[in-house]
Amino acid sequence: MPDAGSREEDMRQRLNLILLGVRDVAASVAFYRELGWRRSTAGSDEFALFELGGVAVAFQSREAFAADAGLPDRQPGGFAGFALAYVARSAEEVYQVMAKAAELGATVTRPAGPNSWGHSGYFADPDGHLFEVLYEDGWIFDEHDDLVL
Incomplete structure (x- = not known):
C-alpha cells in the first residue's frame, strides 16, 4: 500500500525482477533446479526465469546483461555490498x-x-x-x- 506521502507519478514501491548476470545460463538453471526451484515456462535459453512468489529472478549471460545496461563487465570477487x-x-x-x-x-x-x-x-x-x-x-x-x- 502506498504511504500517505506517495504521489501518482511516483515509482511504485516494489521490485518485480531480480536480474543476475551469469557465466553459463544452463549451468545456473541446473544449479537452482537441483536446489529445488522450478523454472518458469516464460523466458528462453538465454534469459531463464524462476518465479519467486510475486517476484521473478532472471539469469542472463554477464556479457549480454552488461551490454544491455551499457556498462563494461567486471569480474566478480570480493563483497559487492x-x-x-x-x-x-x-x-x-x-x-x-x-x-x-x-x-x-x-x-x-x-x-x-x-x-x-x-x-x-x-x-x-x-x-x-x-x-x-x-x-x-x-x-x-x-x-x-x-x-x-
Missing part, C-alpha cells in the same frame, strides 16, 4: 539448505551457525552471487508464503 536472502521456516532448514547448496558446488562463505538473533549462513552460487540463508523467530508468512512485515 549486496546479498539475496532466503528466510527459512526453521533453524533446521538453514542447515539443510546450506548443506544442499554446498553439495551442488556453492562456495560457503560463512557456515551456518547460531548467532545473537537466530541462525544463518552465507553461500556464493557458482557465479559468485551471495545468498544468506537465515532463520529468526518472529518472521511471519502469509498463505502465499510471502513475508509479512
